[in-house]
Amino acid sequence: MEKRIVNFSSGPAVLPLSVLQEAQRDLVCLPGVGASILEISHRSKEFEAILAQTEANLRTLLAIPSNYKVLFIQGGSRLQFTMIPKNLLPAGQSADYIVTGSWSKMALDEAQREGTVRVAYNGKATNFDRLPEASQIELDPNAAYAYICSNETIQGVQFAAEPNVGNVPLVCDSSSDFLHRPLDISKYGVLYACAQKNAGPSGVTVVIIREDLLNRSSDNLPTMLNYQSYAKENSMPNTPPTFAIYLVNLVTKWLLNEVGGLAKMHDLNRRKAKLLYDAIDSSNGFYRGHAQPNCRSLMNVTFRLADEALEKEFITKSEARGLMSLKGHRSVGGFRASIYNAMPLEGVQSLADFMREFAKR
Numbered sequence: 001m002e003k004r005i006v007n008f009s010s011g012p013a014v015l016p017l018s019v020l021q022e023a024q025r026d027l028v029c030l031p032g033v034g035a036s037i038l039e040i041s042h043r044s045k046e047f048e049a050i051l052a053q054t055e056a057n058l059r060t061l062l063a064i065p066s067n068y069k070v071l072f073i074q075g076g077s078r079l080q081f082t083m084i085p086k087n088l089l090p091a092g093q094s095a096d097y098i099v100t101g102s103w104s105k106m107a108l109d110e111a112q113r114e115g116t117v118r119v120a121y122n123g124k125a126t127n128f129d130r131l132p133e134a135s136q137i138e139l140d141p142n143a144a145y146a147y148i149c150s151n152e153t154i155q156g157v158q159f160a161a162e163p164n165v166g167n168v169p170l171v172c173d174s175s176s177d178f179l180h181r182p183l184d185i186s187k188y189g190v191l192y193a194c195a196q197k198n199a200g201p202s203g204v205t206v207v208i209i210r211e212d213l214l215n216r217s218s219d220n221l222p223t224m225l226n227y228q229s230y231a232k233e234n235s236m237p238n239t240p241p242t243f244a245i246y247l248v249n250l251v252t253k254w255l256l257n258e259v260g261g262l263a264k265m266h267d268l269n270r271r272k273a274k275l276l277y278d279a280i281d282s283s284n285g286f287y288r289g290h291a292q293p294n295c296r297s298l299m300n301v302t303f304r305l306a307d308e309a310l311e312k313e314f315i316t317k318s319e320a321r322g323l324m325s326l327k328g329h330r331s332v333g334g335f336r337a338s339i340y341n342a343m344p345l346e347g348v349q350s351l352a353d354f355m356r357e358f359a360k361r
């Protein structure tokens, strides 16, 4: 096998090596099936078992209460920007959006096309480098829902705990930090995540939704945009993304059996992130983190060089070491190290070592 790079891509992103190896081993012939996962009907008992096990693994990992449905939907997280208001925002009501970065801003823009929305907080004035204090969020107690993005992938700011939104259902885009720590799902009305950051490949989005909220979906919605169709048809109103779901199954199995659950995953994620934030903080200002220290993401570490003229050299030299995809999003500039669940500690350590050496030299 060719040597694998240290892959800091923001998404699609690194997957556990053992998951890729199992998929490779079984690609031509799934054990007990005699055909590839790519070649069998989604109505076959074999695929139905994979789907059921994927849901069961997610329920175990996140201790999902029984009054929540787990749906698998195509169209990526951006389709959820539309499906959320289409299903959950009735005419005559409004929804509150807490805008903490690029993704929640884009979700707000899409929701505006569907109904009435309020901005309960907007972090644009500080270039989305922080999250709001509770007192800065102006919530409408009658809102149809309150919307957050738990981890802003581009800016690298992350809620360490859910904001308190009272009795209003909390809707959360957890695309880039799904399964990175244990969560209390009962605090959410809806929590959703596309798979390609932390849970698998692109092509499937997991939507965890409290059952009573399904009653809001109007029968007039297009079938494929109606959460009820997915809930009633076991996520199969049409052909689901079978291969993507199969890989999510392998990733959840890896989390359960090799990592040992989300508490252990969280510990490891904290250790990984600390290596990089320590390298930034001990550099005497050579590196400057984008996110305020109390809002720093465990998944996407964003930083610049105080001397921006050196940024090109940083990329060239890091790539020569196999440290890849570190360039930051153009709206923030600088660098972004995405260190999702599947990024091993050694990969992060090699970046931290490189950062110290580069600063010294």
Ligand SMILES: *Cc1c(COP(=O)(O)O)cnc(C)c1O
Pocket: 011, 075, 076, 077, 078, 079, 103, 149, 151, 152, 153, 173, 174, 175, 176, 194, 197
């Ligand atoms: C990647 C990402 C998205 C967009 O996901 P698509 O599947 O490409 O639509 C949305 N929200 C967040 C937080 C993301 O990281």
